[in-house]
Amino acid sequence: MACWLLKSEPDEFSLTDLERLGQARWDGVRNYQARNFLRAMASDELFFFHHSSCAEPGIAGIGRIVGAAFADPTALDPESPYHAPKASAEDNPWTARQVAFVEAFPRVLTLPRLRQLPALADFALLRKGNRLSVMPVSPAEWTAIVAAARG
DNA sequence: GCCAACGTTGGC
DNA sequence: GCCAACGTTGGC
Numbered sequence: 399m400a401c402w403l404l405k406s407e408p409d410e411f412s413l414t415d416l417e418r419l420g421q422a423r424w425d426g427v428r429n430y431q432a433r434n435f436l437r438a439m440a441s442d443e444l445f446f447f448h449h450s451s452c453a454e455p456g457i458a459g460i461g462r463i464v465g466a467a468f469a470d471p472t473a474l475d476p477e478s479p480y481h482a483p484k485a486s487a488e489d490n491p492w493t494a495r496q497v498a499f500v501e502a503f504p505r506v507l508t509l510p511r512l513r514q515l516p517a518l519a520d521f522a523l524l525r526k527g528n529r530l531s532v533m534p535v536s537p538a539e540w541t542a543i544v545a546a547a548r549g
Numbered sequence: 550g551c552c553a554a555c556g557t558t559g560g561c
Numbered sequence: 562g563c564c565a566a567c568g569t570t571g572g573c
Contacts, residue, residue: 405559429568451559509560527566529558 402445426480456508517542
């Protein structure tokens with residue numbers, strides 16, 4: 399099983415929102431590398447839910463991928479902030495996933511705390527200038543983060 | 550195909 | 562609000 403990290407601005411959609419809903423559609427990804435990672439996910443794989451562009455950026459908890467990848471309907475919706483004018487029903491390059499709530503950490507694992515973990519020396523999230531909103535997490539990174547979150 | 554301009558992301 | 566990083570766009 400691969401594991402992942404997905405970023406969201408909590409003002410838009412937070413882990414608390416996902417917990418309340420139980421499941422939600424993860425959509426609006428408009429970067430090809432991030433989209434390719436979305437497509438590479440298998441059903442039931444787990445991901446870290448990362449809060450970005452907020453007062454306390456960091457990993458808030460864990461979610462799970464539900465079912466298969468599908469075309470992102472927000473790309474076709476002129477009313478959506480994620481509307482992609484070049485996309486059509488016949489040719490929609492953008493991908494969405496259904497996701498489920500799994501776990502909220504007792505407190506957000508902030509970027510400064512993540513930087514303290516030796517296992518995360520090469521973690522993509524912590525690299526300067528990183529803007530990718532969907533990225534893979536290695537098993538060693540996953541284990542270290544979960545241990546820090548619960549410890 | 551190059552590359553400057555521009556827009557977006559996201560931490561601080 | 563600032564600014565570094567980086568993806569995208571569009572002229573040539």
